[in-house]
Amino acid sequence: MIVRTETIDERIRAHMDRMQPDKIVVVVSHTSEKLCLPKLEIHKKLDNIIYIVPDGDRAKSLTYCEDFWETMLRENVTRRSLVLAVGGGAVLDFTGFCASTFMRGIPFIYVPTTLLSMVDGSQGGKTGINLYGTKNIIGTFTEPLAVMRNIDFLPTLDSKQIHSGWAEIIKHAILEGKYLYHIVQNGIPDLSDTETWMDIIRKNIILKSSIVEEDFREAHKRKLLNLGHTIGHGIEALRFEDEDVTHGLCIANGLYWETLLAEELGVCNSKTTQNVSALVYPLFFKIQWSKSEVQPMLQLLLHDKKNHEGKIQFSFTKEIGNCTYDYEVSPERLLEFLEKHAIADQVNED
């Protein structure tokens, strides 16, 4: 069972009984400390070390790593201790990186509290922080000891966060092209429909697992999961100061723009672009770069981890349920695309 019926408390307790950790460190964000931690028993254990990071990507910095490592040192955390990350993807990425490098790796558990981190960030062993505006540039491939998902956290999320998770669900649906694609075409289910949510989360995890298991270190097939993420990360870096621009919103837009690029390169036909657009735009607002953002955007894309010899490497949708990876696009061709779809600068004020 991937989404279990035991409560998270029961699962944590089982781990404690087995591991007998000498210390427990709980990493939370401001929001997850307020909304999610009180739902867990560990909240009541006063001898736990609670480490609070800012919400969102601000936690994923070397400054916080150093501070967290220093805290672990000061509190005599050892390899027999246990670190619990309770929060969204940023909390998990940050905690996973810090724990996987402290003493060359101490055990950690993920308790994802956002939809996005339940269907994506908590799975696949990628940890990481950002540096000089480049996302996840420093990190490790390390699996947590366990991932404890629970849909009881869904009601703590606002619509923006549900949408953010939904973008990755759309990506998985495009990759899968069957059962999940059909559910996702119905749009976002009501939060009270726990059956459908359990089903969706389970299907997402199965799809991602099947890809990650084949290629943990992203040498080939795992690159499919980068669908929408090249342009998506570019948009995210470009608009990082805008709090309304979530990771999911950028990825949803990335999925659309990359499919349009694929269409222009002859990788897919216009029907595929329409299908992707039909999943994305009833739910997300469109983000478009302005003329003056073309060059910064190109620079961001040139720094993508997936690049090779100055060529930007894309994963593309050939059709729903049939995607490809390692498709190289030259900077010149990409510049042409970015210029073609750039809007005038003043329009970009909204």
Next chain:
Amino acid sequence: MIVRTETIDERIRAHMDRMQPDKIVVVVSHTSEKLCLPKLEIHKKLDNIIYIVPDGDRAKSLTYCEDFWETMLRENVTRRSLVLAVGGGAVLDFTGFCASTFMRGIPFIYVPTTLLSMVDGSQGGKTGINLYGTKNIIGTFTEPLAVMRNIDFLPTLDSKQIHSGWAEIIKHAILEGKYLYHIVQNGIPDLSDTETWMDIIRKNIILKSSIVEEDFREAHKRKLLNLGHTIGHGIEALRFEDEDVTHGLCIANGLYWETLLAEELGVCNSKTTQNVSALVYPLFFKIQWSKSEVQPMLQLLLHDKKNHEGKIQFSFTKEIGNCTYDYEVSPERLLEFLEKHAIADQVNED
């Protein structure tokens, strides 16, 4: 063959041919840049990125990591690039950590140039940096693509550096207790005796490999390699400002003091302590802590990665060729030992 007959240049060239890296980054220390890099062909390739760090442990800091990562970002280093570390253990540890976390891991090769790094630091996949005076507290377990050892570098080393490597050779000899122990009892061979050196280096690598292969992540048997390193690291941290105090000197002393502690705890008899002393003190000067250093020393030992539940865990020599690990010593017992062997403060000025 572990110590190969091909030159390092030939081996590097073979890797280049196979990998076709899009970029080569060479990390050196001030000293290895001056003395060792000119011995290699890669020195002449002007399009390589040469990154220079200070000599010794000063390189192993988060500040240098950040600067190095920033350089790699700026120079568009990718997962298809190759990082070469040319230097002693500190250069290798630093480079291994930075490369194993940049983009979640890019390929790196070790070219150890000191005796210590040839017989120890280059092998076993441990990477790391120091933080707040705690050695190797942040790091990963990541194997380099290749380790290229060459005794041609030995003549670049001064006596202090040869001694520093010799301390780890003594440790390996104590663990092995047979062939290597007999050679090591003869003392340090002349540098011109390349046959004996090749033999010693080869035997050291075989011994360490056999232990590491059984237990890469140091869950059990690999802990044997920590022999002398608990008190050794304590002494090293205590005297980090003294440039004459090398890692090897501290380990050599650690081997002696830990055996004396083992004797006092009834783990070994006085003959074993004499045997260890006979290997160490004809070659190394004795380091002893002063009364005022007892508490700082205890605190340093309490922060050791190998600890569990506030107990300090030692690897001990029961007799030459028969060692043990996970031997717990309470802080109280250790304090007693440290106090017993502390010298008066003014004597410690030399």
